[in-house]
Amino acid sequence: MNADALRGHLDALLLSVLEHEPQHGYAIIEALRDRSGGVLDLPTGTIYPALRRLERAGYLASEWATVGGRRRRTYRLTGAGRAELAGERSAWTSFTSVIGSVLNPSREPSS
Amino acid sequence: MNADALRGHLDALLLSVLEHEPQHGYAIIEALRDRSGGVLDLPTGTIYPALRRLERAGYLASEWATVGGRRRRTYRLTGAGRAELAGERSAWTSFTSVIGSVLNPSREPSS
DNA sequence: AGCCTACATGTAGACTGCCTACATGAGAAA
């Protein structure tokens, strides 16, 4: 998986993983790996800054927790985050449709 | 169309437009606009450097022509470019599949 | 005790590609 290809779609992935339950960063990385069949194995240097960015943007909120002696920062979707996720999903659909139509144009009978 | 979303997929679009006939930059911009229903309206500052990059990479070759007193640099696919296009197409398919599976996971019955 | 692995978070700086803004010039039409 090329790094550039991901550009601009990571936010949608993160929000999507957090849709049904709050997660901490490390678990999010594992969830992405699981859901993608091992293809998406994103480094911490990508995930943690991205989560903070999404929190600054108001799409996520976080709380510290300690589980088994280890500190976790648990993120959850805000209302704005939920709306953003919906927007990202529809943006993804139209994005794939547009690129697809250029990459594999269905030849119209010419006028 | 968000600029970041395009990142890493532009090469595939350009090669695809040039697949069946050579084109010059300005015409490529118009072709992308047409094929995408007006959504992809890419600036010259994006297209021209990208075409030169693809030529440096060996995927395109270019020749100057003069049509109606105007100079055009016409690009065509090389053999390597054709192979690259095939690779980009299959990469696009797996890319959409992976992102899609994260964004809209089909819930497996849990074990 | 010492070592290694998994768990867990974070930052600094590099890389790179797409964008904005600008520059240039010919032909055609108003």
Add this chain to the structure above:
DNA sequence: TTTCTCATGTAGGCAGTCTACATGTAGGCT
């Protein structure tokens, strides 16, 4: 002569992802 379309190109900015590093706990193995 002014403006629009056609046509190419560069310089510099921006921003997101990555590499590499830094820190620390828990638990298993020898």
